[in-house]
Amino acid sequence: MSRFILRRLGFLTLTVLLTSLLVFIVTQWLPGDVCRIILGREAGQGAIENCRLELGLDQSLPVQYLTWLGNFLTGDWGISFSTGLPIYPIVMDRLRNSLMLTLVALIISVPLAVALGVAAGLNENKPIDSTVSVGSLSVVGLPEFVTGLVLIQVFSFGLRDLGLPYLPANSSIPPQSTFLEALPMLILPALTAMLVLLAYISRLTRAGVLEELKQPYVRTADLKGLPRRNVIVKHVLRNALLPTITVIAISIGWLISGLVVIENVFNYPGLGRLMIFAIDRRDLPLLQAVIMVTVLGFALANLAADLLYGWLNPRIRLE
Amino acid sequence: MTSFPETNSIETGAAPSRWRRLSLVVRKLYSKPVTAIGTTITVIFILIAIFGPLIAPYGENEILASEARQPPSIDHWFGTDNLGRDVFSRVVLGAREILVLAGVGTILAVISGTIFGLLTGYRGGWFDEITMRTFDSLLALPALLLALLLLGTVGQSKYSILIVIIIVYTPIVARVVRSVVLAIKPQGFVEAARLGGESQSRILFREILPSVLPTLSVESALRFSYAIFLVASLGFLGVGVQPPSPNWGLMVKEARVYAGLVPWALFFPALAISLVVIGVNLMADGVKRIIGSQGQG
């Protein structure tokens, strides 16, 4: 087990390093110059040169990369080029926001998705199954910007126009807001993210249940004379939900950073939006930091998924 | 010799012809209403993509200055937008771009992913390790962000979107293919081919590839629907497409601004995106079922 974790951590480090290198190279090709962007189109060439000097952009690329990497690894995430502020607190703040959104999305979607998936799986080809299947297939295909717009129209302006209590259309939560303060503003973006997740997880759960129902051990359990409920809960679900757990853990990675569109539609200050900001501003150290956090989060979520899977699934443990 | 037991086969006759197989697939697609609906939607959109210019009453950027912001009517089925362009025509004409971009992108990504997957899965070793780690790092970035980053670097054009789709989806396809290859590689027929002195390319493309195809076709259908999604999302974020392109995502982005007054300009392109993605999804699901049942049979 420890070997497994070590090995995975090794790969994880490798992946993260590769990603940082990749991003570094790609950003070198990005047109637009960070100093020009910082100083505006009216600034003179001299100011631009000063700025480049100050940011260390005059050094050779490998030096720039290694300097950054060295600093990053020693915990010095540096100063954001475009804002001149220390990167670490900015990124951590956004990470916190992203995690809050993730949490809400998961809390709403996972139980519901699992319940729907199980219900559909246990009633294969019955109306409830078809409804869940078609419903989830339809939702999974809807771009977030469409669902987001619809949800805003319905739950924000729709309810408001009816004179009912309504949800905020906008989710720009103040910095350092506590979870409870942020909660009302988290609901709509979480709901948008959730729809996709819901569909995905419920389909997976359904497939898992169907797959396990076919397994001979279910027959063994049935023929022991166990009550049907026991068979389902203790035997079928235990195994059927294993892949679901993995997917949930992985989707945490996705939720943390993949919500660019949702964050834009709702103006939610998450990591995804920060990353776009950094790309737009050619703010390399900020971009790198955000990407490192994202990739690490993603990789750790994956690792956690695997560990959880291994923990819940005794068959894995031997390896 | 004659006394040797004669064998009679389970089924007689040669393998069914391509056309019969195709018609069989079509029939199976239409055997379940949901899949039938999905397939129909997809086919309709493909037809629209092909014959769009014949269907659309106006040009994609034909501005009728005096008829801006009109609600749906006989003349303008989906109304007109803020610049006086016929929304119906734009939606119809937009089908081609989005389907071609997503389709060609998917095909190219599937091809390159397949080649990578076959090679890494079959050869293993360092080549596999390095390629897969690189792909891992690509996959660790959310697809949309990767797309944005790449679009920034390769420039904002349709062709960049193709490149982005290829780069974003190649690792995913490669992984899927690789896992199938890994499962097939130890099977007797692959080893028999090796023992038969077959060349590597023949083993990869003639022996292994066919077994990958079913999984690949499901994956391709799925990728296609995600590619549509991606192209639309990029359009919505306003990257990779240039106005006045009737990219549905771009139309949604533009119409969102004045949706309060001209909701139809937002509604119809959004509906088109949703419909085509749902259609392709439902069909992909059907393809998966058909191939799944063949696998068992």
Next chain:
Amino acid sequence: NTPTPTEPAAQGRLGELRVAIQPIVQTDPAFISSDPEIIIASSIYDYLVDVTPQNTIAPRLAREWTVSEDGKTYVFSLVNNATFHDDTLFTAEDVVWTFNRLRDPEVDSPTRDLYSNIENIEATDRFEVTFTLIDPNPFFLYDLSDNHALILKADTEEPGSDFIGTGPFKLVSYNPEDRLVVEANEDYFLPDRPKLEGVEFIFFNDQVAQSEALRSGQVDLVMLLSADLFNTLVGEQGIIPLEAKTNSFDVVRLRADRAPGDDPRLMQALRLATDRQAIFDLVLQGYGALGKDTPIGPMYSQYFAEDLQPPARNVDAARQLLSEAGYPDGISLELHTPDTGNRPNLAVVLKDQWADAGIDVDVIVEPESVYYGEDGWLEVDLGITGWGSRPYPQFYLDTMLVCDAIWNESHFCDAEFDGLAGVSGTTMNEDERVEAYRQIQELLIERGPILVPYFFSQLGAINEDFIDFQMKPFPGRSDLSTVRLKQ
């Protein structure tokens, strides 16, 4: 009942104004350029002199001033009760330091050129500053009110992140790309101001999200709205739409120094193929004024030549000109435009209109940061550029159209034009200037390299709970210290 300066105005302060704006990049006043950057900076810092919405000069940190006979010496007496946010007193030294920095070649701020005419800046008293010019400059006070000319404390080390000004508001927190919060400066030197407890600038990448936030009551003020978005807010309950007529315009320009633009007939053809009224209706939806292919708009009522008209749309004539210029089968061009404002819409409408005349353009929209950042806007043949409102028109001529202008994007070089612009820019005689501007307008309509289809209004909207907000033509210069909560 004018309150004395010493009277604490605290009890009158009420409420927090939440302003939705685009994210900012630059916080050093010497380099700020966008409206959001400027409105934030001008809330924290103060100008020496300010411009009113009517384009007149108003005192700020300078209480009053005198100009010498020869127009070369300006003496400003400063307020004596202004303090910086760190409680140090504001003095003439701060002004000297600030303006020296703004013209320091080391710093190379955009204002360096603007202030190159200053010979000397001197603190002639603790609260008096004297500027000496090399040549007389009729617009010098306007120059001093330049966006960048916010007074910093002398010897500020980190102008980008110290946020120590004399302005009506003090920085509370800055979260890049998320929000910037300021609170009332209790010791502001202007009596009874600010009237708010604080302002929260919330950054939005997305315009629609801004207006939705306004509609759902999550922000109070939105500026820089597009006409489309503005229209959806008109009539919305509890929201007051704001329109400010300005001299902001989008310019479509063709490089005149190389083919195909070196043949002026091509530019003429483009003009003839353009239906300005249709553009005005579709793109601006009436919020603004028709343009006449010159940067001098109706806002400058004293200079604007109302009777001059560019030729009306004539597609046949355009075709004719094209074919004379050697393009009998039409011509294909790339039309570059940044992705902001009405520019993409303008490009799209132009594409349609010009197509009638056989001019086929490919619209290429680039993110503003890239378009301006890579200097593409100075390079491309055919491009659209947005120009903000300025209090006087000379600025446009000097920076955009004279032969050696730093942003001569059309690479236009016309001796006659340069002569006229030289006159209008230096003469102290107003009539002479009016005449020069008139000739300039005639010249540009006849053979200029630019097409100015419209001047656009600045549009915004505010929650009806807040009153006394006056949006300026350059919206970033709007003064938030006057805004108060309705009781």
Next chain:
Amino acid sequence: MTNSSVLDIRDLTVAYHQDGQWLNAVHDVSLKIHAGETYGLVGESGSGKTTLVLAAMRYLGSGGSIRSGEIHLGDIDLMSLTEEELRQVWGRKIAFVPQNPQSSLNPSLRVGEQLVESINPQGELSPREAEKQALEWCAKVNLPDPERMAESYPHQISGGMQQRLLIAMALSTDPDLLILDEPTTNLDVTTQVVILDLLNDLIRENEAGVLYVTHNLGVIAQICDRVGVMYASEVVEEAPTHNLFSQPLHPYTQGLIDSIPQLGDTRESIQLRAISGQIPSIGKSPSGCVFRDRCPVAIEICSTRPPLYQVGESRTSRCHRWEEIVNSEIDIHQPSPGRKPTQSGDQDGPLTLETNDLSIHFPIRRSLNEVFSRQPSKSVKAVNQVDLGISPASTVGLVGESGSGKTTLARGIMGLEKKSDGSIELLQIPLPEKLFQRDLETLRLMQIVFQNPHEALNPYLPIGETLQRPLIRLAGLSNEEADIKVRELLELVRLSADYAGRLPSQLSGGEIQRVALARAFAANPELLILDEPISSLDVSVQAAILNLVNELQSDHHNSMLFISHDLSIVGYLADQIVVIYLGSLMEITGPEVLFQPPHHPYTEALLSAIPQADPNIKSSPIHLAGEIPNPADLPSGCPFHTRCPRYLGEICATTTPPWQVDQKTGKRIFCHIPLEELVANQIQIDISSAAKP
């Protein structure tokens, strides 16, 4: 209704819904089992055995349905019960032991918990009491260390243990009826004897009726009182075990008995008679007698459906001609294959294949911890110092239990596995180690047929192309020549030319294996390795393949390495038998002296464990203690010493045994025990071959 019957099935018809129609998988079957009786149900794969027993419990998977008939369990009319009531019957009155132990246990529940569940399905007992009973049951089925066992997950214990657990689960409910569906099919013979013994004891104790399903006639002969023979969804014959074997009254039963070689049969002594054709898939049975197509004595009347003829007190048969059979008026044996393979060719001369000290070890990766603590790297020692020689045109049979290294050895020879030590010579030329280093000519000289027919052929290539490739690549033929040769090859393996256009999925398992054989022969190799080519095939098909192999070899004079876990098959086919255990060879012997002592103690155990399809031979199998050791931790000295019933002492555990050669039989035995001592203590194995016609 006789009240002594525990199960009484009458006129049961069960069907599956397929492609819109109901297809009978069980047709009109009646059977009755009395308390204390063991009833055997035998038949080929697909004949409907599992369907029948599941239906007997009213537990049918999706798509299955009981169309008509009655099922009585003692006094209970099963057909009238609701699902809730059925659950009261399951696990109390009926218990079921499934075929595949691995997948029949929940992989993520500890086995103890699963056992507790069946002891206490509705939670009547206190958890503590249930646990106590569970441990008792573990002990009853001879599971070592019950406490530890109960804590294990299914994958952590061997297949034999899993099966014992399932049996414990079934018996712990004290059922009236115990149903076992092929409980030993996937186990090794040595494990099988343990399980069968256990069953025998427990059944006797419990007085339950037993329904035992298998396709292994040997097992039936050893443990059943009465037998039903199932074919194509019908029970075609039913008889007391003894009668069935002495005189089958249905040609199908006779075919089954004739299809498999018995211990002691050799290819010189007997020819196998395969049943022609193959079992129809459901819904495709011919009208009338379902066996008509394959029957050697079918006549006109057979196109009408035969009733279930009552033959005397206790026998029934569904053959119209049963009376003629009883009176021996007709011969119901399948026709004998036309040609008796002649052992020809020159078996002398240089060896075709020779391995010296061949070892194949799979390294196990060490954990970082182990690397730091300097633990030596370990490996799975799959094959150890094997010296093997195959003479020209002769067949060497390699037998061993699952995991003994047979496949690894074969793959090592073919170059598919890297050897760790030793040498391999083909025609006295050392073989390059890696596959890609071998030239086409070398590749041509050796071919292999894999165990699993479904993996052996590319499912997406037409048979013709599969056969063409080695002809083009290895034999260097042109496309046209290859086409012609493909037809010849198909003919050679008795397939018609139109098979060239088919895909493997359109072939039955037996046909696929023929194609695989044809491919192996295509380039006419010197050495052919057959890795358990028949073990996954039905008995009736096995015989045909074995005959074909024999015939091809005698025509082509190839050398052959035939791998199997079944001594009777190897004994039948080979010129020399090699017994392997834990990667080491134990004994090398000729088939004719296989039964003569001395035996290696392991061979002795293997021989005794084979259930013989003759109820007259009461075998006394030797039980091997414990489990096969982990090949990563090979026992020192003699690898077999940990389980050896004739363990000598110290020396076995410390010293590698010598190869002893018995002068009389020519056997070579890898053992410390002096041969004389072995001869003295070992008794001749009772074989039935003499009794056969």
